[in-house]
Amino acid sequence: NAGVMQNPRHLVRRRGQEARLRCSPMKGHSHVYWYRQLPEEGLKFMVYLQKENIIDESGMPKERFSAEFPKEGPSILRIQQVVRGDSAAYFCASSPPGQGWANEQFFGPGTRLTVL
């Protein structure tokens, strides 16, 4: 059973371009969480999705950021018109349905976004 997969592992964009980060949860997991880690900081929650639904996007910046988790395929975190301050590591985590707060979230290896 493969773990959480994220691609690309490293992404370089110029200011103003779009960044698309992909996350494939573990098999059987229907809950996906995205976190952002700025240099020298802890992970900060961005958005929580279930299949075809955004459950909690309280950590998402109001502009330029969007996320989806379609019925088929990976979850996508999309950043439009990237700026230097978007440079960070973006982690995806998944958990199985119905397990709630008590269970581990399984983290992917992260995507390191660098904006030039």
Next chain:
Amino acid sequence: AQKITQTQPGMFVQEKEAVTLDCTYDTSDQSYGLFWYKQPSSGEMIFLIYQGSYDEQNATEGRYSLNFQKARKSANLVISASQLGDSAMYFCAMREENTNAGKSTFGDGTTLTVKP
């Protein structure tokens, strides 16, 4: 108020000695889980240990143990017999049953350096 506080930005320990990494938390939920993760220089998030709020026994996983003091709202990680490979960033995290929809809240981390 910070939900997770890690007061030690950096810690040093001699190889083969034990070290305690501090974590205090703040929640009004009765049901919650506390997690510790290790982040080596390669960047991935490695799950170490979990403690549930109703667990009466302190959690242990190999050389890792969690000193859980519920009344003090502390969940310190103890690493016994430190190894050079333990040098990494360590994050304490919490998931709450009611208030946060299962997302994890992380502390700012402690950088542990094991000296030979």
